[in-house]
Amino acid sequence: MRAKLVVVGSLAAATIGAACGSSDDAPPPSASDGQKLYADTCALCHGARGEGYAADQATALASPTFLATASDEFLRRSIARGRPGTTMSAWGRARGGPYDDVQVRSLVAFIRGWQTAPTIPVGSAAAPGDPAKGAPIYAARCASCHGATGNEGPNVRLGNAELLAVATDDFLRVAIAQGRPGTKMPAFTDIAEADQGHLVALLRSWAKPVSEEEIAIPGTLGPIVQNPTGPDPAFTPGARYTPVDVVKRELDRGAAIGFLDARAPSDYVAGHIAGAADVPFYAARDYLFALPKDKWLICYCACPHAESGRLMDTLTANGFTKVTVLDEGVNVWAERGYPMRKGPSP
Numbered sequence: 001m002r003a004k005l006v007v008v009g010s011l012a013a014a015t016i017g018a019a020c021g022s023s024d025d026a027p028p029p030s031a032s033d034g035q036k037l038y039a040d041t042c043a044l045c046h047g048a049r050g051e052g053y054a055a056d057q058a059t060a061l062a063s064p065t066f067l068a069t070a071s072d073e074f075l076r077r078s079i080a081r082g083r084p085g086t087t088m089s090a091w092g093r094a095r096g097g098p099y100d101d102v103q104v105r106s107l108v109a110f111i112r113g114w115q116t117a118p119t120i121p122v123g124s125a126a127a128p129g130d131p132a133k134g135a136p137i138y139a140a141r142c143a144s145c146h147g148a149t150g151n152e153g154p155n156v157r158l159g160n161a162e163l164l165a166v167a168t169d170d171f172l173r174v175a176i177a178q179g180r181p182g183t184k185m186p187a188f189t190d191i192a193e194a195d196q197g198h199l200v201a202l203l204r205s206w207a208k209p210v211s212e213e214e215i216a217i218p219g220t221l222g223p224i225v226q227n228p229t230g231p232d233p234a235f236t237p238g239a240r241y242t243p244v245d246v247v248k249r250e251l252d253r254g255a256a257i258g259f260l261d262a263r264a265p266s267d268y269v270a271g272h273i274a275g276a277a278d279v280p281f282y283a284a285r286d287y288l289f290a291l292p293k294d295k296w297l298i299c300y301c302a303c304p305h306a307e308s309g310r311l312m313d314t315l316t317a318n319g320f321t322k323v324t325v326l327d328e329g330v331n332v333w334a335e336r337g338y339p340m341r342k343g344p345s346p
């Protein structure tokens with residue numbers, strides 16, 4: 001008989017935070033603490049030096065025009081609340097992430113150290129714009145990278161409510177006019193100021209509010225293995241990556257498989273593979289005791305390999321041998337119409 005394993009995910013996250021100091025006499029934010037946190041949880045996507053694009057479409061945080069216009073509050077809130085609907089998770093405690101406020105501010109202090117260009121004030125009052133006049137310009141010049149309605153990607157989701165909550169109109173206009181040198185974002189020096197205003201008005205018209213469900217915190221790790229009495233799946237031994245169709249076929253055949261969601265809890269709640277356990281890659285050591293070594297475990301994320309690859313490496317370093325990474329990631333699993341679930345339960 002197998003006891004149902006239940007672990008409070010947020011407790012595990014709290015342990016991580018406590019280990020880094022979050023009591024009443026917590027130390028002030030420090031760039032050197034931020035550097036360590038960055039190496040642990042951000043570099044795998046944003047690159048060791050903030051150059052961006054180490055995984056997925058994670059932006060260049062060290063970009064001179066970005067840091068000249070992004071205030072500390074912009075950075076703090078972007079990190080704490082993430083960008084729901086993208087692979088940028090919420091890293092703050094209030095949204096189920098691992099970091100308390102001091103740690104988030106330490107990350108901001110570290111990232112601020114990359115700023116090379118003088119700060120450009122972006123606080124002035126909004127210039128009025130007309131979304132209808134922005135639409136044809138957007139379709140012709142922006143949609144290929146930012147998606148038809150600013151939410152489809154592949155690059156920064158300009159219609160994301162969290163981005164639009166932190167970005168002033170001037171922040172957006174300077175980004176359009178000066179671009180992000182060193183990335184694919186060009187400087188649109190030929191777009192007149194009035195048209196920039198129309199584009200900004202269009203972006204604002206697309207903001208989708210964040211649903212309450214997306215800010216719940218996962219409660220339990222769950223039973224982990226599906227079909228626990230079934231045979232082992234026919235995975236290629238030693239293969240780091242296993243395609244989604246192979247995994248689904250083996251699951252349908254009744255093979256014993258456990259899915260481990262390597263992303264931060266906010267992403268798990270927004271949508272995970274049905275039956276998956278939430279095992280954030282940065283907290284994996286706290287969950288090892290609860291994971292079976294005799295059954296196949298599939299690590300997945302959306303990026304589609306960076307976080308799941310880290311989780312797999314932690315497991316194999318700790319003696320797990322039946323581990324693989326879901327090759328195409330959870331987004332392709334969902335696109336295929338394979339079972340997904342929303343909310344905090346497996």
Ligand code: HEC
Pocket residue numbers: 037038041042043044045046055056057058059061066075078079083086087088089091107153154155156157158160163303306307
């Ligand atoms: C799984 C990959 C991934 C990880 C890990 C990750 N990010 Fe991100 N991050 C992204 C992506 C992708 C975006 C852009 C989201 C979009 O499409 O709008 C982003 C956006 C951001 C932004 C906003 C940038 C802008 O131009 O508006 C900041 C700031 C940021 N991330 C900081 C961090 C920090 C700090 C960490 C570590 C605590 C982190 N990220 C971890 C993928 C990641």
Ligand code: HEC
Pocket residue numbers: 052058059060061063066137138141142143144145146155156158163171172173175176180183184185186188199
């Ligand atoms: C060739 C692809 C491409 C095109 C075309 C493009 N962008 Fe971008 N855009 C990007 C990339 C990539 C980034 C992120 C750069 C980075 O890593 O810092 C970005 C960033 C931005 C940002 C800053 C977002 C942030 O959070 O920092 C804004 C605003 C923006 N683009 C608006 C536009 C608008 C408006 C247009 C059309 C006039 C446009 N872009 C056309 C690729 C593109």
